[in-house]
Amino acid sequence: xxxxxxxxxxxxxxxxxxxxxxxxxxxxxxxxxxxxxxxxxxxxxxxxxxxxxxxxxxxxxxxxxxxxxxxxxxxxxxxxxxx
Amino acid sequence: xxxxxxxxxxxxxxxxxxxxxxxxxxxxxxxxxxxxxxxxxxxxxxxxxxxxxxxxxxxxxxxxxxxxxxxxxxxxxxxxxxxxxxxxxxxxxxxxxxxxxxxxxxxxxxxxxxxxxxxxxxxxxxxxxxxxxxxxxxxxxxxxxxxxxxxxxxxxxxxxxxxxxxxxxxxxxxxxxxxxxxxxxxxxx
Numbered sequence: 001x002x003x004x005x006x007x008x009x010x011x012x013x014x015x016x017x018x019x020x021x022x023x024x025x026x027x028x029x030x031x032x033x034x035x036x037x038x039x040x041x042x043x044x045x046x047x048x049x050x051x052x053x054x055x056x057x058x059x060x061x062x063x064x065x066x067x068x069x070x071x072x073x074x075x076x077x078x079x080x081x082x083x
Numbered sequence: 084x085x086x087x088x089x090x091x092x093x094x095x096x097x098x099x100x101x102x103x104x105x106x107x108x109x110x111x112x113x114x115x116x117x118x119x120x121x122x123x124x125x126x127x128x129x130x131x132x133x134x135x136x137x138x139x140x141x142x143x144x145x146x147x148x149x150x151x152x153x154x155x156x157x158x159x160x161x162x163x164x165x166x167x168x169x170x171x172x173x174x175x176x177x178x179x180x181x182x183x184x185x186x187x188x189x190x191x192x193x194x195x196x197x198x199x200x201x202x203x204x205x206x207x208x209x210x211x212x213x214x215x216x217x218x219x220x221x222x223x224x225x226x227x228x229x230x231x232x233x234x235x236x237x238x239x240x241x242x243x244x245x246x247x248x249x250x251x252x253x254x255x256x257x258x259x260x261x262x263x264x265x266x267x268x269x270x271x272x
Contacts, residue, residue, distance in 0.1 A: 006212065006231060006258075007231050007232075009206075009208035009209045010212050010231040011209070012206040013206065013209025013210050013212060013213050014209070015206045029166075030165055030166040030169035030170065031166060034166070039241075039242060043242070050224075050225045050228050051221075051225065053228055053232070054213070054224055055213060055216070057209070057213060058172060058173060060232065061125075061172065062165075062169040062172065063232060064232060064233070065123050065124075065125065065168060066165060068123045069119075069158075069161040069165050070157055070158055070161055072158050073158060
């Protein structure tokens with residue numbers, strides 16, 4: 001299965017998976033997902049967020065939506081260089 | 084990780100009300116928030132942008148930063164818009180689960196647009212991918228998850244604090260594990 005197909009299918013999980021209430025109740029604040037995308041979390045914090053995104057398609061979608069936001073001008077720890 | 088909810092009450096506190104911008108300032112703020120919401124919101128939410136902007140405006144007014152032009156930059160407004168959009172997505176999911184949103188019969192589309200062929204069975208495969216990710220070793224799962232979210236291998240390594248070589252190894256082996264898991268489920272191109 002190609003990488004493109006895997007990425008599209010992972011994004012599509014948002015449409016069909018009914019996240020368990022238990023997961024939704026533990027969802028991080030949207031700001032945390034914004035900070036995660038823009039490299040403003042420590043590696044340990046990002047690992048925790050990533051573990052959550054792996055099982056919560058809603059938060060995975062929220063993380064992808066942060067692509068459309070400008071990066072903070074400062075406070076950067078590490079993260080993607082593409083914007 | 085912060086575990087906080089976000090406010091969504093439409094009322095404005097008396098303190099914030101006293102700082103309400105007027106005329107051009109308000110129109111400019113609203114325009115900027117609308118641009119941010121339109122850019123962030125997925126396609127299926129396009130008919131709700133006006134509501135999103137209204138909620139975002141309330142959040143900005145409540146923040147107490149209306150008179151602080153330094154803080155009122157694009158980053159701050161986009162942060163607010165992103166927060167409002169995510170809150171609305173979560174609310175929408177909850178309403179759907181409880182059958183309280185009858186006016187939205189169409190399936191929700193993810194922000195990543197896929198071609199019709201890819202959409203065929205894509206959602207079902209996505210569910211299986213989530214299941215398989217849960218079976219991967221922790222470090223591989225984290226690397227693969229970020230990779231599937233669109234990051235490159237060097238980005239993934241940098242974000243998780245790994246060297247490029249280690250990140251490449253984790254992504255490569257993690258993807259192999261993921262494909263093997265999908266194959267066991269009968270999902271193979």
